[in-house]
Amino acid sequence: MRISQLDGRRVALWGWGREGRAAHRAIRARLPALPLTLFCSAEEAVDAAALGDALLRVESAADAERLAAFEIVVKSPGISPYKPEAQAAAACGTRFVGGTALWFAEHAGRDGIVAGSLCVTGTKGKSTTTALLAHLLRAGGHRAALAGNIGLPLLELLDPQPAPECWAIELSSYQTGDVAGSGARPQVAVALNLFPEHLDWHGSHERYVADKLRLLTEARPRLAVLNAADPVLAALALPDSEVRWFGREDGWHLRGDALHRGDAFVMDTGALPLPGRHNRGNLCAVLTALEAIGVDAAALAPHAASFRPLPHRLQTLGARAGLVYVNDSISTTPHASLAALDCFRGRRVALLLGGHDRGLPWDEFAAAMRTRAPEAVITLGQNGPRIHALLAPVAAQAGFRLEAAADLADAVARARRALGDHGVVLLSPGAPSFGAYRDYVARGRHFAELAGFDPEAISSIPGLGVA
Structure with a gap:
């Protein structure tokens, strides 16, 4: 649905975060006389x-009756279409669309393809992968946009002039x-991995996977770049797309820290500013996507050395009194926490663990703590007591320190006491x-402040927009 197709219709906006504000500006730019209704909180009003x-x-x-009064509701991404009121309104004929849908419809060519669009999704690593994609494109002299879920709604780049050659979209x-x-x-859809996530929004892991895969199964990209090591992705059949694989020996893959294209050694990735082995592996995804659109990926690979890591993603803030503070606030799954811990094997670590409880299972994490436990685990947040209870018998057996904190400030203080004068405090x-x-940004900023660092200096995302 293009924005022009909203003209003369009963239209509402649902949500007034950055995406909602971007939708309002975009609609007003094209349809200045269209009446709109906004559903939002009193503070946002x-x-x-x-x-x-x-x-x-x-x-x-924004109850079912009011939503059903509109033909089209442009909703913010964080509002689930599976909410009962949304489902009831949809049953009455209301159509729910997002700003991302409006942007794609505006930019589709005659064949339906959005030229130059490289979309990245996955449970873990998608922000870094998307930013790295834009970074390497720009290093190769290409005008590229970096936008989407990474922090800049696509509708804020409705009609940039001059238009970019490529769109790196998370x-x-x-x-x-x-x-x-x-x-x-x-044009290209990149899928990195699939782990349980966002179950409160999707309702179940099965629906989460199905929704995630819609980028491949229903959007029918011209080229699909898939992780050969992910069992769900490896089993996909995509008859309408040309599939390129990464993480496979006949393509871009890692052998230890050595980057290879097939049998050819390209470079060592051990010193690259890509936090975690999973992100070095995702460099393979980026290079596969670049190769798919005809770019000399091998020539651009060394430019990964000048990539600037994103904030709140295994971000080393610095050292204070012998302790190194690492901000991984964006970690929202047990798998992400395990991956973070793996980055600091062999070092003394106090892990700050817990937050909003979405019902994700922590059994696999607890099992891993039998052999991969840090020096200390400090639990906090709504699901802190549940995690603490699950880890208590493991801690007694494996011998790591387990404490419960009242809040983040208490957790940081407990981590300092646990480590003394050397080690890593890992959020x-x-x-x-x-x-x-x-x-997660506000959480990471508070962590930085508690650790003695300037929250403003650690929070900007480099490269957003068109360059």
């Missing part, structure tokens, strides 16, 4: 009212369905920040 948009009506009760599982429902097709909570913080 004050901000919306300050715009002075006489054709914007603001309401707070898509969360909240947005992959938008692409599938837009009627447009990505990799394996859970969202909801409840205690607005988002």
Whole structure:
């Protein structure tokens, strides 16, 4: 659905975060006379009212009856279409679309392909992978956009001039369905991995996987770049797409830290500024995608050495009184926390673990602690007591220190006492920040402040937009 197709329809916006504000600006730019209704919180309503948009009506009760009064609701990604009120309104004929769907529809060519679009999704590593993709494209002299779930809504780049040659787009599982429902097709879709995640939004792991895969199975990209090591991705049949594999010996893959293209050694990745082995492996995904669009990937690979790591993703803040502080606030699954721990094997680590409880299973994490435990685990947050209870018998057997903290400040203090004058304080909570913080960024900033670092200096995402 293009923005012009909203004209003359009963249209509402649902959500007033950055995505909601971007949708409002984009619609107003194309349809200045279209009446709109906004469903948002009372606090957000004050901000919306300050715009002075006489054709914007603001309401707070987004119940099924009110939503059903509209033909089209442009919703923010964080609002699940599986909410009962959304399902009830959809049954009455209301169509829910996201800003990502509007953007893709606006940019589709005659064949439905969005030229130059390289979309990246996956449970872990997608932000770093997308940013690295944009970085290498720019290093090769290509004008590239970096946008999407990484921190810049696509609708904020509705019509940049001059237009970029390539779009490096991060898509969360909240947005992959938008692409599938837009009627447009990505030129390239990259899928990194699939672990249990966002079960509260999707309702089940099976639905999460299905929604994530819609970027491949329903959006029908011209080229699909898939991780051969992921069993779900390896089993996919995509008759409408040309498939390129990474992590396989006949393509881009790692042998230890050595990057290979087939049998040819390309470079050593051990010193690259890519946090965690999984992100060095995802370099293979980036190079496969570049190769798929005709770029000399081998020539660009060395430019990964000048990549600037993203904030809140295994981000080393620095050292204070002998302790190194690492901010991995974006970690929202047990798998992510395990991957973070693996980066610091052989070092004394105090792991800060826990946050909003979405019901993800922690049994695999607990089993791993029998042989891969850090010096100390400090639990906190809503699911902290559940994790603590699961780890208690393991800690008694494996001999690591296990403590429960009241909040993040208490957790940092306990980590300092546990490590003394040397070691790594690692915030990799394996859970969202909801409840205690607005988002993972606010949590990471607070951690930096507690550790004695400037939260402003550690938070900017390099390279967003068009360059």
